[in-house]
Amino acid sequence: MSRQAHLVWEIGAALGEGPVWVERDQALWFVDIKKRQVHRVDPESGDQQSWEAPAQVGFVLPAKGGGFIAGLQGGLHHFDPKKGTFSLLVAVEPDMPDNRLNDGVVDPVGRLWFGTMDDTERSKTGAFYCYYRGKLMRTNVANISITNGPAISPDGKMLYWVDTLGGTISACEIWGDGQLGPSQLVVRIDPSEGHPDGPTVDSEGCIWISLFAGWETRRYSPAGELLERVRFPVANITKIAFGGADLRTAFATTATHLLKPEQLDQQPLAGSVFAFSAGVTGIACPWSRTEERRRKR
Template identity: 55%
Template sequence: MAVNGEVNGGVERVLGVGAMLGEGPLWLDDALWFVDIKQHRVHRFTPATGDHQTWTAPAQVGWVQPLADGGMLAGLQTGLHRFDPADGSFTHLHVVEPDSPGNRLNDSTVDAAGRLWFGSMDDGESAASGLIYRADADGVAPVVDGIVITNGPAISTDGATLYHCDTLAGTIHACTIREDGSLADTRIFAAVDVATQGYPDGPIVDAEGYVWVSFYGGWCVRRYSPDGKQVAEIRLPVSNVTKIAIGGPDGRTAYATTAAKGLSDDHRALQPYAGDVFAFDAGVAGQPAHRVATIAGRRIA
């Protein structure tokens, strides 16, 4: 696995990128896709060969997801774009929040039906203007509102539960997904003291139905059972851990994106690898990456 080779307690630094705000890791076709939101970068890293490609987006980019027709969809501050890795182009498809110029898109997932779920947030991280959206054959619709920093969503293995984080509040929520894609029975799945444990960032669900949550300012990734009990904690050598994706040649390697954003010069000196990508053995497979079937109501395939 080693590319840069530093190992700490089973956690290995596999790619040095120094991301200001690394996010959105996605395991797809034997490669790890992720973004650096603040530096407007899309990255693709192939662990088996060490190949690393980078593209520059025209605005802050929160995530990329695969499309049913083989292309890629990118969530930018300016809306949804088709992204073509072959020539690096971004083609605008849909404005998500025309009346909220201070918001940006932040984190996403795709369910087995090809529906895209994604969040927005206040770029200044203070106004409760963030929403979570569902994009399907009926268009793009908000399903959760009133959050400053949204993270997730993540979908359970049976497709019946959506998890999302209210990061500043320190809460991870679970919602029942109705057959029509609306949400019901919102409840707190888990909660932490952000002052001592860090802020819950990107969640994912593994093949066993357990929820992994990365913690910004918490130096770790935690795994929760389906009933919300913490069952494991993986410590990293950097404080700002944003999200993991599980994949790799063995299908059980967790790749963690991290961030240097918000670190003082003194803290940065203590964690010189902040913003790099790390890997560890998750001990379990992840869920497969699903492809987006619709954009703003238009069928892709």
């Protein structure tokens, strides 16, 4: 493959998001937030599967004990694809019914980091959280309308987070106790170029950011230098995930969300899943450790 993005699944997602390559079954999993669906596609066989979620679902990430941890609107759930069931693990922001969970990532330790946001995309009520072994912790990164990411550096020491409406990608250290250090601006993107959506980090530590209403995915160095652009035939690119047997294929989710009828006519593949050769290896997704730590007797 070249850097030319090619079609994987013409699914027409309203808000395709959260792509993740699951090595245990060699397939790409992703969600459609607005349609409340979870999807799986095997790019080799072409096999496609879908599940209905009971609420808006921002992400699904593989859990160590089997199945997935899913970020539904009101909290974290365990998702069992064999049964199609969602079981509540912990409620998140139960006093804020207008918020929902959006994007998430698992670090090398097995901690789940995720963000919340105002579902109307206006109020600055979003924040980032960490969930590990049954314990939910709110971080000091908050007061954001649309959170995206976070993404984790290869060594697990740096966390990158996105303020989509603010047009920024920031970084902060992950301290030994799981707390976050002060945030430092890495990249600022002018809104005329698109809005930074989901971030992903490759094995070289570079940040891949997809642009909603920007027609492309970009690769930045950890210092914020623009290294590469990959263009798409649709405007709303939401996030990429590295996959394939060698983790060198980048899969991208896209969205029809907020497109006007005339824009949809001009972008017949909007909402599809695409892929391109990344030219660099990604990082395998660790299993999230959602179980509570057992006490020693």
